[in-house]
Amino acid sequence: MAVRKTVQVVPRARRTLTSLRNLGYDLRHAVADIVDNSVSAGATTVHVTVHFDGTRSWIRISDNGRGMNAERLTEAFRYGSEREYDRTELGRFGFGLKSASTSQCRRVTVVSRADTLGAALEARQLDLDHIDQVDKWEIFDLAPDELPEPTRSLLDGASGTVVLWEGLDRVLRLKDPFGGWAKRQLITHAGDIDEHLGMVFHRFLAGEVADREPLRITVNGTLVESWDPFCRSEPSTSALQEEDVEVHSLGGSGIVHLSPFVLPNQNHFSSQAAWKRASGPKSWNRQQGFYIYRADRLIQSGGWCRLRAVDEHAKLARISLEFFPELDSAFGVNVAKASVTLPEELRKELTPLVKSWGRVADAVYRQKQRPPSPPPRRTKPSGVPSAQPVPTERRSTDGRSPSLEHVSGSRPTTSAPALVNQRDLGATSLVPEAAPLSARQALEAAAARVGESEALTRITSALRTTFPEIAHDLGW
Numbered sequence: 001m002a003v004r005k006t007v008q009v010v011p012r013a014r015r016t017l018t019s020l021r022n023l024g025y026d027l028r029h030a031v032a033d034i035v036d037n038s039v040s041a042g043a044t045t046v047h048v049t050v051h052f053d054g055t056r057s058w059i060r061i062s063d064n065g066r067g068m069n070a071e072r073l074t075e076a077f078r079y080g081s082e083r084e085y086d087r088t089e090l091g092r093f094g095f096g097l098k099s100a101s102t103s104q105c106r107r108v109t110v111v112s113r114a115d116t117l118g119a120a121l122e123a124r125q126l127d128l129d130h131i132d133q134v135d136k137w138e139i140f141d142l143a144p145d146e147l148p149e150p151t152r153s154l155l156d157g158a159s160g161t162v163v164l165w166e167g168l169d170r171v172l173r174l175k176d177p178f179g180g181w182a183k184r185q186l187i188t189h190a191g192d193i194d195e196h197l198g199m200v201f202h203r204f205l206a207g208e209v210a211d212r213e214p215l216r217i218t219v220n221g222t223l224v225e226s227w228d229p230f231c232r233s234e235p236s237t238s239a240l241q242e243e244d245v246e247v248h249s250l251g252g253s254g255i256v257h258l259s260p261f262v263l264p265n266q267n268h269f270s271s272q273a274a275w276k277r278a279s280g281p282k283s284w285n286r287q288q289g290f291y292i293y294r295a296d297r298l299i300q301s302g303g304w305c306r307l308r309a310v311d312e313h314a315k316l317a318r319i320s321l322e323f324f325p326e327l328d329s330a331f332g333v334n335v336a337k338a339s340v341t342l343p344e345e346l347r348k349e350l351t352p353l354v355k356s357w358g359r360v361a362d363a364v365y366r367q368k369q370r371p372p373s374p375p376p377r378r379t380k381p382s383g384v385p386s387a388q389p390v391p392t393e394r395r396s397t398d399g400r401s402p403s404l405e406h407v408s409g410s411r412p413t414t415s416a417p418a419l420v421n422q423r424d425l426g427a428t429s430l431v432p433e434a435a436p437l438s439a440r441q442a443l444e445a446a447a448a449r450v451g452e453s454e455a456l457t458r459i460t461s462a463l464r465t466t467f468p469e470i471a472h473d474l475g476w
């Protein structure tokens with residue numbers, strides 16, 4: 001075959017870099033992407049500092065990881081930098097350091113010391129103002145006396161990496177960058193970063209990741225607390241049946257592991273403070289649904305991925321969905337690693353499960369605070385058996401085998417619903433009060449608990465055909 005003639009078309013640095021600032025990061029995601037690199041480099045401690053000084057404000061992320069030698073540090077600044085990744089690594093595209101940094105600032109400096117004997121301190125800087133001038137893919141190789149002040153004396157003798165963002169044009173967009181508003185905005189950002197890191201790295205912070213020491217992260221000197229979306233330390237949290245789903249895609253095959261949880265009703269939380277903390281950064285309703293983990297790092301928190309609508313009655317359902325990078329292309333993981341698309345094959349499997357988890361969550365949501373003595377029941381619709389307790393699995397805080405607890409669940413059957421306050425909605429909202437649980441709900445909840453919702457659906461559809469009256473009396 002004849003050799004075809006080629007011509008090299010090198011991207012224009014100025015315009016490409018400007019476009020690459022807009023890959024969809026917000027500040028929290030950008031910082032988390034830099035922390036990903038620290039985690040991949042084996043860091044056990046990461047310090048995030050947000051410093052206010054008007055237009056000279058800066059954000060710094062430093063770690064005690066393996067660091068980089070001169071060659072690796074230069075390569076780290078290449079868009080699409082080359083390297084091999086382990087299965088459990090958080091990196092993938094060779095973009096994060098550059099794209100996350102420039103999404104927030106105009107000048108990024110990285111100072112690093114490798115963990116080899118006598119390794120020197122190396123520093124490189126990407127400055128968008130310089131790129132604008134020269135229109136070339138150029139970075140600065142900084143001499144020790146050229147290091148920006150905030151990066152000095154942090155890696156004295158130790159290995160690690162410091163990433164410094166200056167010229168925060170995307171963070172402080174205010175007219176008066178030295179004013180009180182700007183300062184307050186930066187303080188709010190620091191709080192958001194703290195909350196976000198506590199959520200997305202919660203498994204790392206809590207020491208739940210295999211073969212890793214627990215990670216410590218501080219934001220402006222305060223230790224970031226891990227936030228467990230599933231409230232596993234709450235005695236009344238229910239862990240439902242776990243599932244493994246095999247997903248095949250052109251990019252690779254792998255297992256998706258599902259661990260569904262139904263959080264306790266507000267009345268059964270150990271304290272109001274615990275209930276409030278459990279509501280999460282986006283608050284209860286928007287925190288329901290899937291928690292999608294890629295290699296133990298949370299990349300999507302809440303939402304049902306179009307498998308059902310967000311609903312007050314399902315707000316206690318939170319489902320851990322985990323996959324590893326072999327399924328990256330199946331999940332359409334993007335550079336910012338801030339959201340995914342569920343593969344079609346998985347969506348089909350999830351559809352009935354989502355329904356059954358929703359029913360359990362609804363039953364728990366409708367549980368009433370246990371009254372001192374039960375009020376007398378006045379009416380009972382014909383054919384509907386007395387209320388049955390919903391068995392919920394009690395997950396022990398020490399991780400040993402779960403024991404069972406029975407809590408009374410209920411649902412209105414005939415009478416008009418009464419009204420109660422829901423404190424978590426911020427303002428007072430009115431929703432139906434709980435009433436006795438129907439036979440249908442009890443069976444659906446029990447079937448969901450043992451992972452037999454689909455079997456129950458088949459049984460009830462047969463029942464409707466063969467004994468329609470009984471099916472009707474039971475609520476189907």
Ligand SMILES: Nc1ncnc2c1ncn2[C@@H]1O[C@H](COP(=O)(O)OP(=O)(O)OP(=O)(O)O)[C@@H](O)[C@H]1O
Nearest residue numbers: 037038041067076091092093094095096097098161
């Ligand atoms: N804190 C760090 N410690 C050690 N090496 C680092 C650090 N940050 C970046 N690197 C090196 O720089 C390379 C480029 O980082 P970058 O974040 O741009 O891409 P990536 O992590 O490989 O992939 P992704 O685009 O998915 O984040 C990394 O692969 C790693 O080798």
Ligand SMILES: [Mg+2]
Nearest residue numbers: 037091096097
């Ligand atoms: Mg990275």
